[in-house]
Amino acid sequence: MKLITAIIRPDKLADVRSALEEFGLQGLTVSEASGYGRQKGHRQFYRGAAYTQDLVPKLRLEILAEDFDALRILEIVLESASTGEPGDGKVWVTTADQVIRVSDRAEGAEAL
Amino acid sequence: MKLITAIIRPDKLADVRSALEEFGLQGLTVSEASGYGRQKGHRQFYRGAAYTQDLVPKLRLEILAEDFDALRILEIVLESASTGEPGDGKVWVTTADQVIRVSDRAEGAEAL
Amino acid sequence: MKLITAIIRPDKLADVRSALEEFGLQGLTVSEASGYGRQKGHRQFYRGAAYTQDLVPKLRLEILAEDFDALRILEIVLESASTGEPGDGKVWVTTADQVIRVSDRAEGAEAL
Amino acid sequence: MEISAVDVWVMVSAALVLLMTPGVAFFYSGMTRAKSVLNMLMMCFSALAVVAVVWTLWGYSMSGATGIAQLFGNPFEAFGLSSLLGSGDLISAGFSATFAIITVALIAGGIADRAKFSGWLVFVPIWVTLVYCPLAFMVWGGGLLSAEGEFGQVFGEAIDYAGGTVVHINAGVAALVLALIIGRRRGFGVDPAQRPHNIPLVMLGATLLWFGWFGFNGGAATDAAEAGVIWISTMVAPAAAFIAWIGVEWIRDGKPTSLGGASGIVAGLVAITPACANVSPLGALLIGLLAGVASALAVGLKYRLGYDDSLDVVGVHLVSGLVGTLALGFFALPVDGEGGGLFYGGGADQLIAQSAAAAFAILFTGILTTIIGILIHRTVGMRVAEEDEITGVDLTEHAETGYEFGGLGTGGSFRPHPSSPAAHRRTPEAERVNS
Amino acid sequence: MEISAVDVWVMVSAALVLLMTPGVAFFYSGMTRAKSVLNMLMMCFSALAVVAVVWTLWGYSMSGATGIAQLFGNPFEAFGLSSLLGSGDLISAGFSATFAIITVALIAGGIADRAKFSGWLVFVPIWVTLVYCPLAFMVWGGGLLSAEGEFGQVFGEAIDYAGGTVVHINAGVAALVLALIIGRRRGFGVDPAQRPHNIPLVMLGATLLWFGWFGFNGGAATDAAEAGVIWISTMVAPAAAFIAWIGVEWIRDGKPTSLGGASGIVAGLVAITPACANVSPLGALLIGLLAGVASALAVGLKYRLGYDDSLDVVGVHLVSGLVGTLALGFFALPVDGEGGGLFYGGGADQLIAQSAAAAFAILFTGILTTIIGILIHRTVGMRVAEEDEITGVDLTEHAETGYEFGGLGTGGSFRPHPSSPAAHRRTPEAERVNS
Amino acid sequence: MEISAVDVWVMVSAALVLLMTPGVAFFYSGMTRAKSVLNMLMMCFSALAVVAVVWTLWGYSMSGATGIAQLFGNPFEAFGLSSLLGSGDLISAGFSATFAIITVALIAGGIADRAKFSGWLVFVPIWVTLVYCPLAFMVWGGGLLSAEGEFGQVFGEAIDYAGGTVVHINAGVAALVLALIIGRRRGFGVDPAQRPHNIPLVMLGATLLWFGWFGFNGGAATDAAEAGVIWISTMVAPAAAFIAWIGVEWIRDGKPTSLGGASGIVAGLVAITPACANVSPLGALLIGLLAGVASALAVGLKYRLGYDDSLDVVGVHLVSGLVGTLALGFFALPVDGEGGGLFYGGGADQLIAQSAAAAFAILFTGILTTIIGILIHRTVGMRVAEEDEITGVDLTEHAETGYEFGGLGTGGSFRPHPSSPAAHRRTPEAERVNS
Numbered sequence A, B, C: 001m002k003l004i005t006a007i008i009r010p011d012k013l014a015d016v017r018s019a020l021e022e023f024g025l026q027g028l029t030v031s032e033a034s035g036y037g038r039q040k041g042h043r044q045f046y047r048g049a050a051y052t053q054d055l056v057p058k059l060r061l062e063i064l065a066e067d068f069d070a071l072r073i074l075e076i077v078l079e080s081a082s083t084g085e086p087g088d089g090k091v092w093v094t095t096a097d098q099v100i101r102v103s104d105r106a107e108g109a110e111a112l
Numbered sequence D, E, F: 001m002e003i004s005a006v007d008v009w010v011m012v013s014a015a016l017v018l019l020m021t022p023g024v025a026f027f028y029s030g031m032t033r034a035k036s037v038l039n040m041l042m043m044c045f046s047a048l049a050v051v052a053v054v055w056t057l058w059g060y061s062m063s064g065a066t067g068i069a070q071l072f073g074n075p076f077e078a079f080g081l082s083s084l085l086g087s088g089d090l091i092s093a094g095f096s097a098t099f100a101i102i103t104v105a106l107i108a109g110g111i112a113d114r115a116k117f118s119g120w121l122v123f124v125p126i127w128v129t130l131v132y133c134p135l136a137f138m139v140w141g142g143g144l145l146s147a148e149g150e151f152g153q154v155f156g157e158a159i160d161y162a163g164g165t166v167v168h169i170n171a172g173v174a175a176l177v178l179a180l181i182i183g184r185r186r187g188f189g190v191d192p193a194q195r196p197h198n199i200p201l202v203m204l205g206a207t208l209l210w211f212g213w214f215g216f217n218g219g220a221a222t223d224a225a226e227a228g229v230i231w232i233s234t235m236v237a238p239a240a241a242f243i244a245w246i247g248v249e250w251i252r253d254g255k256p257t258s259l260g261g262a263s264g265i266v267a268g269l270v271a272i273t274p275a276c277a278n279v280s281p282l283g284a285l286l287i288g289l290l291a292g293v294a295s296a297l298a299v300g301l302k303y304r305l306g307y308d309d310s311l312d313v314v315g316v317h318l319v320s321g322l323v324g325t326l327a328l329g330f331f332a333l334p335v336d337g338e339g340g341g342l343f344y345g346g347g348a349d350q351l352i353a354q355s356a357a358a359a360f361a362i363l364f365t366g367i368l369t370t371i372i373g374i375l376i377h378r379t380v381g382m383r384v385a386e387e388d389e390i391t392g393v394d395l396t397e398h399a400e401t402g403y404e405f406g407g408l409g410t411g412g413s414f415r416p417h418p419s420s421p422a423a424h425r426r427t428p429e430a431e432r433v434n435s
Ligand SMILES: Nc1ncnc2c1ncn2[C@@H]1O[C@H](COP(=O)(O)OP(=O)(O)O)[C@@H](O)[C@H]1O
Pocket: A007, A034, A035, A036, A037, A038, A039, A040, A056, A058, A085, A086, A087, A088, A089, A090, C026, C027, C028, C029, C030, C062, C063, C064, C065, C101, C102, C103, C111, C112
């Protein structure tokens, strides 16, 4: 099993999700994150003092997938999350030794 | 070393934690997440317009454990987080190449 | 490619970041988390009822790095995040099968 | 009939007291968990709306018109308030409405996080009609407990200037009864999640309450000296109770809390309510101190005795309402050199009158609320299903959530308003989510 | 000239009405997304500030001085209000200012989340000068629509006690026009993220509005009986509208919402505004019910018709403003046995007068606002770039964010205030971030 | 003694001014970090509570009774206010209390995020007794700075209608002194986390302040023309200062901010405080503009000069207090054709009187506050330990946190109230956590 983690722009979630759903993905997990990188943040002012907030809000997607699907899912995420500008984020794949669904203890591909 | 990641229902945290503490686990990390999957979300209304919020609030647990304990911990999480209904979440295990405690640089099992 | 995950004290972020930037790291991802462990939390009172909140606020850093740099980065994080007291957090390293930048699909080291 | 200074004062006071119900709403809703903040707001605001309508229709009449057996006024005499048109009495009808409104809203604090909204909406008009209006009539409208009433003649007339019995003891008892009927929250006394989610909101509530209370206590004053006494009492009693409450905490728990401070303010305001016009500034200060200590100690009782009066309507309103009502037996200033409390040589008469009125209010409300509450609970139901309590009553009762600060509200799908043609295209997402 | 009771009442009322504009600000800003909360606050507060200055300079004069062609007052007659020094008239100049202020602030709701702040700041003084002042003059200042005005003589004098046409219809139409000119939000009618981010804040706004509305409706009363009628109307109409709105939701959507309740309160207040002094308490109750139902149904129209009046200024203020204005044709009480609405045997005269005035206000505002809006949109611009809308107008227009609850505000770097010498050391971080 | 219009006005004004202290609390607490929001609320609310009690006991007497050496009133003359019972004077005793309260609360802004609560609680009653009461007596109670006082006879009587010296300069200097005594926040001028955590809360604070300020400035008016001037001044000066402040930002930083707008409102209100009854509407407008520019530039001084007046009590209250006080030397209207400021041909007399009074207030407060502050800091301590500052003073000083929006409050364990028997079973979790 593979775990695909993607850092994306918050406003791309809807696109990514509908692309993944079209593909047939049954579920995923999202959480809030912030990142810094090539994309620049915004300068903020509070009573004139300048705060250069370079942590940009992002979302982190975690998608468990069979090895077989992983590549395809990767492709879909790359496609649907992209604007072509710096700040689109990164996607990485790691290997999960085991995946289990809590409710019925289904394992592996069945757990998804 | 293994890293056990569990997506669970927020109201199960207390149960999972006391089960793990009983087992003797010394620490864990929790963060907020949202997920979609088989469990359905709630329809919300704002001035009549319907918002179908299908991202359901979840918690993500991360537990570092020795290979030896990992299976037992997995079992405890599965047990204590379960209601038997869709939405209980997933648990997965990955391999950590290395684990270090920041304060005293203890490594591996000692770091936990 | 390696993924370095670090749980650190929230007030250490600035130090860790500037140390990493000095090293030349181009980006990272941060998210909020809470943890329990050896460090004790605070007792809180609401109308006299005592709440022992032992989940302590932490930050989770995720840093993708080439295998070659990973060790050095690990070292920098350990150095800059440390106070020497319990609660400084943990750092762990896992292996990422693949890392891709969304905007231009650069892979591996190029993606960072 | 030109507007007089007193007219202006009553209109301002009425607006101030109306503002207190949102004050209660914020005070309470900051103390719930984030997942039931809106439900608490809705319980209070719906009390406001429903009671305002009931009062306009028959409530005013029942609390002030010609009495029926000294128990309540004739509901038809001033039905719809039409008979008051052309007179200045509509101003005082408005002022009195706001007291009925807040009394009902206060009750909601006892049943936070688990009440069924439909049951509450049935409870509100019935309770205000059968419990509040009669009690207000008996105490203030020339009924049973007034100087001319049969009860008043036996025990003496109690002083209840602005609502110690009618508002606070009344609401406190009703909240206790409802809390007992619908039962404890899941996890009561064990679950650390049951802590306030937004204390600045609690503070805002306490602020609006204090501000509005100058109208609540002062609105009936017609004499400048009396008005002055009331103003000072309403300032110094909550101030003293704030100090007393955080003092108790500091000694007992080691830390003075802001929730304690806010609670102290309310306790002091409650206690001075019946007494505001009849004690000296120092008397008010002492009553505030007493109330702060008493309520700070009393809020723990629910864990000891096992009733889940979630937001401490009993600990704050019943207990401090009793403190203020009974304290008049000691601290009441003599009027024209006569009477007065024990400390002013007035003997035990006032204390007896105060105790009797308090006991009467407790029994009257306790019995009637039990009957009303059980009937509604057995029929419409007053408590949500356990799974709804876990999910949170904001979502299950109101299909909303209070806050969306992050980016995650971007999940899901949107369906335009039903009145829109687009709404009839059923999207797959819309299908997937159960309503 | 000692302060009279009426002076006090007007000063208090003026302060109450001034408070309503922050009320609008909170009501609206709780409904935006978290990333545009400050921009909405700023649109309302800047309306407050700019209109207060304009009013002091020439606005008061234009709405009340000697008329020019029955259209507006001479702007120079009371320029700077200096000519009023030494008289009590400054009090009423203050009172009238607050109406101009809130009318402008209301418009902001139509263009939430995407308006260019500089464009708004140009729009405000021009619109208040060219649209509000003349309309206020025509209706209340002895102009065209008054009893002596040419329009008033043809169609009869409409009743608009506190601003159904001048404030609510006016603001509703202007918001619609601006919303059409600047176009829909990105994702309008599709994006589920466009939901309120802070409903307790919305409730706070509704609270301040209701509280302040007692001054808004009541401040011009000089007679105690009239003041009483107004007070009761202002209490019962929004209460009824609250019930009606959540009733519609309960039937249609299956759940009563708190946003619906808050919206109902405002709709009821809007509807009773023109009618507050001229209907019975039961009439007010019915107008409230009507307004609640009408606005609850009307807020969906934007999805059907495709205009993005983001926070429903049309659905609430225009629709309920029309409900109240037209309802007077039916519910107006006869004065001294004469006139009155259809239900009181007064014939259709009042209804005709009301309809004519409403139609006039719609046309007048619609045309002028279209011209002003298009001119500003074409020159200064009234809408931000699409990427700024995605990032959020708080950051792009004001360089701030509304909230920082978590620890992540610790990222980035700090540069002391420009006036500090330290500020001139340019740090690498400061370089890296584009301003 | 029936209630007069002026009585009503003073009671309403007193309630409005009381509301301002929670206003300050919200204004300030929105500007702190989320981890010290409650501590700031508590500093302000405890000032309210403690000063209300002190005022009732001896403060009123010290600021208004028979003078001792022109310095302060005899504290025993009206101790406990009992001697005022039966007269209407209690109303004005209440009004004056609210000024003492807010002055003390304002100081808290200088020491945000790091003050020791116990030290603050010791400071409050001592400072109000030794600094505020004497200064109020000297300026308003017939003391040293009044027309009859020795200082007043030398330099002329300064105009301070509502508290430019007594309230704002006084609080600003005291805040500066305390900020210097307890030292800078960890990370001052470097740490980007030191930014406001909740700007809508700041806006709410500014709203309550503006609303209440109509009572603050207006409450002492007895003449309708004067009351009208005050009302207009209190509306237009903050409006102009809002515009000025965001104008400075727009030019200097490229963006107008909402925090700037809110700060401008307060600066304008501060500046018009001493001048509200003595300038024309245009004068008030200009004073507002001046104050907005001056304070917008002044808030950066702390980074240049290195004092950590965290929430800019100096930049806003001291600077705009000085602007308003000195501006009277130019803008004061002649009274009955006599006197007036430089611009009205009154010569430099007024400016000299204003400057002298301001200088006196700065010195008086500066010296006394230094002594009091150092003594308390050396004994009880006025600053928390560094680790407590890192953790956050809400947790360490009050054992609470302000917000719990997410699900993570579910960690840990719950122990019922100490008064409960269950509390005595010590759970392992309870043991594990240090209190
Ligand atoms: N080395 C890294 N490790 C982990 N996350 C990273 C790393 N570099 C960038 N990121 C994440 O990816 C996001 C986008 O990176 P950025 O460099 O701005 O643009 P791009 O992904 O287009 O190169 C960042 O906000 C951060 O969350």
